[in-house]
Amino acid sequence: DAGVTQSPTHLIKTRGQQVTLRCSPKSGHDTVSWYQQALGQGPQFIFQYYEEEERQRGNFPDRFSGHQFPNYSSELNVNALLLGDSALYLCASSPVNRGDTEAFFGQGTRLTVV
């Protein structure tokens, strides 16, 4: 089992550009959550996807959007990039409605906005 895989691992973008990050969940997991981890901070919840729908959203602007595909993989899109969007973006997968089962995290995508 490959676990949760994210691509790319590193990315450098210019302010104002758009970026797409990708995530493949662990086999058997149908729920994908995205987190933003700024330097020196704990991860912050962006949103969660299940059955190709956004189930819940954290305190992030509409510039952050996502998508889930029928095979449960997911994308995170960020438009009009700001310097403050520089962070490690983590994808986590879990089985739906199983809070007693831990989420599995990918290695993250390090986004640098210049």
Added chain:
Amino acid sequence: AQSVTQLGSHVSVSEGALVLLRCNYSSSVPPYLFWYVQYPNQGLQLLLKYTSAATLVKGINGFEAEFKKSETSFHLTKPSAHMSDAAEYFCAVSDRASGTYKYIFGTGTRLKVLA
């Protein structure tokens, strides 16, 4: 609303000494609690979890944590630190109230192990 507080953003211990990383939670429902470890430039790896079974939870790499409802705490311990334990540690509570079980993380504790 649920929350987690980790006391001490940096902790230093000598190799072979006791490791104690503190986590206090706030939750309106019985919590699910987790400790994750993050090595440099990597994602999060689960150390252990509490999901309302035994209050003393054993995890990987010799770590354990005790759930104390009266103190709203879930501190992480390891009897003898090893150099390889140097990393950042995050305590998290699962948001059961929302139904999504998203994680609410603490700000993390960076553990340094001195030779």
